[in-house]
Amino acid sequence: MKKLTITRPDDWHLHVRSGAILKTVIPYTARQFARAIIMPNLKPAVTTVAHALAYREEILQAVPETVCFNPLMTLYLTASTTIAEIKKAAASEHVHAFKLYPAGATTNSDSGVADIKSVYPLFAALEKYDMPLLIHGEVTDANCDIFDRERVFIDTILTDIVSAFPELRMVVEHVTTTEAVQFVQSAGSKIAATITPQHLMYNRNVILAGGIRPHYYCLPIIKREHHRLALIAAAISGNAKFFLGTDSAPHLSSLKETACGCAGCFSAHAALELYAEIFEQANALDKLEAFASFYGPDFYRLPRNSGAVTLEKITWKVPAVYGENGIAITPLKAGEKLSWKIQ
Ligand code: DOR
Numbered sequence: 001m002k003k004l005t006i007t008r009p010d011d012w013h014l015h016v017r018s019g020a021i022l023k024t025v026i027p028y029t030a031r032q033f034a035r036a037i038i039m040p041n042l043k044p045a046v047t048t049v050a051h052a053l054a055y056r057e058e059i060l061q062a063v064p065e066t067v068c069f070n071p072l073m074t075l076y077l078t079a080s081t082t083i084a085e086i087k088k089a090a091a092s093e094h095v096h097a098f099k100l101y102p103a104g105a106t107t108n109s110d111s112g113v114a115d116i117k118s119v120y121p122l123f124a125a126l127e128k129y130d131m132p133l134l135i136h137g138e139v140t141d142a143n144c145d146i147f148d149r150e151r152v153f154i155d156t157i158l159t160d161i162v163s164a165f166p167e168l169r170m171v172v173e174h175v176t177t178t179e180a181v182q183f184v185q186s187a188g189s190k191i192a193a194t195i196t197p198q199h200l201m202y203n204r205n206v207i208l209a210g211g212i213r214p215h216y217y218c219l220p221i222i223k224r225e226h227h228r229l230a231l232i233a234a235a236i237s238g239n240a241k242f243f244l245g246t247d248s249a250p251h252l253s254s255l256k257e258t259a260c261g262c263a264g265c266f267s268a269h270a271a272l273e274l275y276a277e278i279f280e281q282a283n284a285l286d287k288l289e290a291f292a293s294f295y296g297p298d299f300y301r302l303p304r305n306s307g308a309v310t311l312e313k314i315t316w317k318v319p320a321v322y323g324e325n326g327i328a329i330t331p332l333k334a335g336e337k338l339s340w341k342i343q
């Protein structure tokens with residue numbers, strides 16, 4: 001196959017930051033995706049509708065005029081979130097979900113929730129107002145091995161949330177394990193999951209074997225090969241519970257190439273191209289369109305996009321770094337070749 005045209009896709013999990021980094025990264029998302037779910041883990045966190053709307057304006061200002069892009073905003077759920085704010089968010093056409101970060105789980109998660117049971121009244125309100133809850137599914141217990149944190153979260157926290165709030169729509173974000181895939185598959189129709197390119201492409205050797213490679217460090221951390229194979233199987237299965245969410249999470253290269261580097265892979269520069277390569281290698285290019293363009297909007301109860309994008313089979317080399325004027329962000333696959341390119 002030399003060309004592939006699909007309905008314009010959306011990215012259901014994206015970090016774009018603010019200021020100069022936002023200006024650097026947003027054009028890459030906007031040229032391929034019609035919409036993206038924007039993560040609220042700024043400093044300070046986006047906890048109110050007013051803040052989300054102001055942030056949305058900042059994003060729109062940074063989008064090139066030649067493209068049409070709709071940022072779908074989310075609010076950061078904290079112990080101080082009020083039911084009134086949930087009601088307001090549900091009434092806003094621009095706010096589409098709340099994000100739950102267990103406190104300390106990842107980048108800018110210090111305002112996250114320390115005691116998940118204590119926010120059950122907020123989950124009840126989300127359920128009542130039919131606002132999806134997007135979950136960073138990892139426990140933060142220092143005694144829990146970092147490779148087990150997603151599985152333990154499912155066993156000790158998520159299973160209980162799902163049974164306590166049967167009508168609450170939830171997205172288990174960036175699933176990384178066989179156990180998470182099985183959990184989502186066997187849960188009811190309200191439970192879905194996003195899958196990132198890095199978790200589909202790599203196992204944990206990429207971070208550690210033959211040298212330490214900080215640009216592959218993200219959270220949840222990339223796992224063993226058998227988990228990767230389970231994620232591939234889920235992504236190409238045609239099961240509408242699994243859809244595209246890059247979790248593209250740009251950090252300055254200097255903050256990753258250091259003694260205690262930040263978590264996050266920048267993949268927005270070539271997101272759809274990366275997924276195309278993954279699906280092609282799995283002999284499942286015919287399953288890409290539904291994963292990238294149909295199942296996400298169906299879950300969020302938004303219309304599917306009407307436009308199209310065409311990918312061409314062309315080899316191109318990913319730049320070593322993106323950005324200028326003091327901004328340097330190392331992308332996923334820096335300096336490597338990719339085999340698909342958006343026209
Ligand atoms: O690797 C990650 N980076 N995982 C997250 O959950 C957050 C993200 C970020 O914001 O950098």
Ligand code: ZN
Nearest residue numbers: 015039247249
């Ligand atoms: Zn994320």
